[in-house]
Amino acid sequence: MTPVFRGPLGPWGKLRGRGGVAVKDVAITDDLFSVGLYTITDASRIVSQALRKRIPAINLKRWAEGRKTLQRDYASIIGSRFRVAGTDAFTFTQLVELLTIALLREEGFSLRKVRYAYERALELFGPEPFASQTYSVNGKRLFEKQDRYASGMEDLTSGQLAFETIVKPLLHDIVIYEGNRSRELNPLGKDRSVILNPALSYGSPVNRDTGIPTSILYGMFKSEGGTEASKTRVAVWYRVSVQGVQDAVEYETALLAA
Numbered sequence: 667m668t669p670v671f672r673g674p675l676g677p678w679g680k681l682r683g684r685g686g687v688a689v690k691d692v693a694i695t696d697d698l699f700s701v702g703l704y705t706i707t708d709a710s711r712i713v714s715q716a717l718r719k720r721i722p723a724i725n726l727k728r729w730a731e732g733r734k735t736l737q738r739d740y741a742s743i744i745g746s747r748f749r750v751a752g753t754d755a756f757t758f759t760q761l762v763e764l765l766t767i768a769l770l771r772e773e774g775f776s777l778r779k780v781r782y783a784y785e786r787a788l789e790l791f792g793p794e795p796f797a798s799q800t801y802s803v804n805g806k807r808l809f810e811k812q813d814r815y816a817s818g819m820e821d822l823t824s825g826q827l828a829f830e831t832i833v834k835p836l837l838h839d840i841v842i843y844e845g846n847r848s849r850e851l852n853p854l855g856k857d858r859s860v861i862l863n864p865a866l867s868y869g870s871p872v873n874r875d876t877g878i879p880t881s882i883l884y885g886m887f888k889s890e891g892g893t894e895a896s897k898t899r900v901a902v903w904y905r906v907s908v909q910g911v912q913d914a915v916e917y918e919t920a921l922l923a924a
Contacts, residue, residue: 701758701759701864701869702862702863702864702869703869704755704756704757704758705754705755706723706754706755709723709726709756709761710722710725710726710924711924712765712851712853712862712921713764713768715917715924716765716853717768717769719772728740728742729742729743729767730754730756730764740777741781743767743777743780744763744784757864758862758863758864758869759794759797759848760794760797762797762837762841763796765841766796766797766801766836766837769836770803770808770836773803774806775806779806779808779823780823782822782823782824783822784796786822786823787810790822797848799843800846801822801835801836802833804828807823808822808823809821809828809833810822819833840852840853840855850863851863853871853917859873859910859914860872860874860913860917861873861874871917871921873906874910875906875910876904876910880914880917880918881918882904883900883906883911883918884914884917884919886900886903886904887914887915897912
């Protein structure tokens with residue numbers, strides 16, 4: 667009997683490969699409960715909220731699957747090929763990779779440069795390289811965080827070495843890493859209580875201290891009238907700080923608007 671997965675995507679039976687890619691159907695097991703799974707719509711809302719700018723779901727879909735026009739075919743970047751009961755899905759690390767791509771696009775990187783950098787990063791770091799903490803930017807150049815070469819830093823968008831010393835780190839304000847891999851997303855910032863962690867509630871947004879989903883805190887806040895006094899009552903009922911309720915309300919409100 668195939669176990670039933672109950673997470674952000676609801677009850678599904680299997681993960682399924684996208685067309686044209688040799689990926690076998692994989693039954694949901696306990697080993698997959700900690701990967702986090704997000705629909706394209708959810709991923710778009712999460713990325714949009716984190717960047718404080720709307721990132722359309724179609725953009726994420728194209729970065730994951732590529733697209734075709736009458737003139738040419740555009741290859742995918744992250745190459746996601748997950749299907750869950752007929753619905754496109756991303757894992758937590760893929761979500762972070764999409765966030766990285768969105769940030770690079772906001773920095774003015776062309777898709778051609780992003781794709782080249784991703785392929786080079788694959789060679790250096792292995793699968794899902796954009797879920798790594800090793801990147802910084804300077805202008806339209808992307809560097810891994812630590813120098814690999816005594817003579818300088820490699821620009822992953824061109825393969826050339828540079829002597830840049832002043833670079834802008836990516837994701838460090840909202841992502842926590844374990845070793846070189848992303849472990850937790852803090853969409854409101856690391857000093858706030860809302861987190862997405864694939865090991866908690868299947869990757870759904872929760873309160874850091876209690877693990878209570880932000881959707882529950884927000885729902886109770888609204889049902890109690892949506893006032894400042896409501897925040898206090900919800901905080902007492904769920905043993906969450908008033909600021910924790912405020913963070914949940916702020917996050918869910920922004921998520922619904924994204």
